[in-house]
Amino acid sequence: MTQAGAPLASEPAVELNGVSLRYDTADDILTDIDIRLKPGTFTFLTGPSGAGKSSLLKLLYLAHAPTSGEVRLFGQRTADMSRNQLSALRRRIGVVFQDFRLLDHLTAFENVALPLRVSGEKPEDYRDEVVDLVRWVGLGERIHAFPPALSGGEQQRLAIARALINKPDILIADEPTGNVDPDMARRIFRLFIELNRRLNTTIIIATHDMHIIREFKAPVLKLQDGLLFADSSYEQA
Ligand SMILES: Nc1ncnc2c1ncn2[C@@H]1O[C@H](COP(=O)(O)OP(=O)(O)OP(=O)(O)O)[C@@H](O)[C@H]1O
Numbered sequence: 001m002t003q004a005g006a007p008l009a010s011e012p013a014v015e016l017n018g019v020s021l022r023y024d025t026a027d028d029i030l031t032d033i034d035i036r037l038k039p040g041t042f043t044f045l046t047g048p049s050g051a052g053k054s055s056l057l058k059l060l061y062l063a064h065a066p067t068s069g070e071v072r073l074f075g076q077r078t079a080d081m082s083r084n085q086l087s088a089l090r091r092r093i094g095v096v097f098q099d100f101r102l103l104d105h106l107t108a109f110e111n112v113a114l115p116l117r118v119s120g121e122k123p124e125d126y127r128d129e130v131v132d133l134v135r136w137v138g139l140g141e142r143i144h145a146f147p148p149a150l151s152g153g154e155q156q157r158l159a160i161a162r163a164l165i166n167k168p169d170i171l172i173a174d175e176p177t178g179n180v181d182p183d184m185a186r187r188i189f190r191l192f193i194e195l196n197r198r199l200n201t202t203i204i205i206a207t208h209d210m211h212i213i214r215e216f217k218a219p220v221l222k223l224q225d226g227l228l229f230a231d232s233s234y235e236q237a
Pocket of ligand 1: 023024029047048049050051052053054055056
């Protein structure tokens with residue numbers, strides 16, 4: 001089997017083949033989903049509340065395994081992987097969670113640095129990189145603040161910085177503008193677009209926000225009753 005490493009240019013970054021997901025319920029939450037996303041693409045995932053968006057994202061960031069079908073990332077079949085291989089693959093995926101999951105007792109700087117600290121890097125080696133990233137998301141003045149003292153938009157941007165510190169090949173964000181006003185939502189999306197263009201990061205964003213989808217024209221995958229549809233209506237906006 002291929003080891004975790006740089007994606008082959010010809011392989012999709014994300015590939016789902018006939019994926020279904022059922023929790024401990026009788027019915028499928030997701031049914032027979034096929035997705036292929038090339039490296040460097042930007043994709044929206046939308047659909048009504050309860051349609052299964054978060055569940056689908058969890059399959060992509062390897063928090064759940066599908067009930068049937070296969071999930072491949074960077075051309076590698078994830079079902080056959082050992083724990084170490086899955087951990088290596090997860091390090092290539094940045095996730096911005098719906099509820100941020102920031103640690104309240106750590107400063108903005110420490111929250112962003114945490115993934116590097118956990119992987120054994122020394123503060124003197126990562127300090128500048130963390131400061132640059134915190135500035136890039138517009139929180140340079142708030143770098144020593146603790147999350148409870150930050151606004152919703154500031155916490156959101158801090159969660160984005162933390163998801164990016166490992167320079168992931170894939171960024172997955174679940175409703176990243178759910179708690180912010182339209183101006184802040186636009187500002188956050190500009191960061192995602194810049195990241196996608198500058199670093200060729202593959203980006204998948206679940207959102208209900210049709211204004212954002214229309215404004216930032218990108219392919220849309222729509223979930224409805226557990227089925228996935230490609231929606232090209234953004235082209236007419
Ligand atoms: N761990 C779980 N165990 C059992 N059922 C679950 C679990 N997680 C989600 N569900 C159910 O799966 C369905 C899809 O939930 P999911 O959170 O994926 O939808 P969503 O489209 O992200 O919704 P929203 O837009 O409201 O966040 C819902 O009916 C939910 O209750």
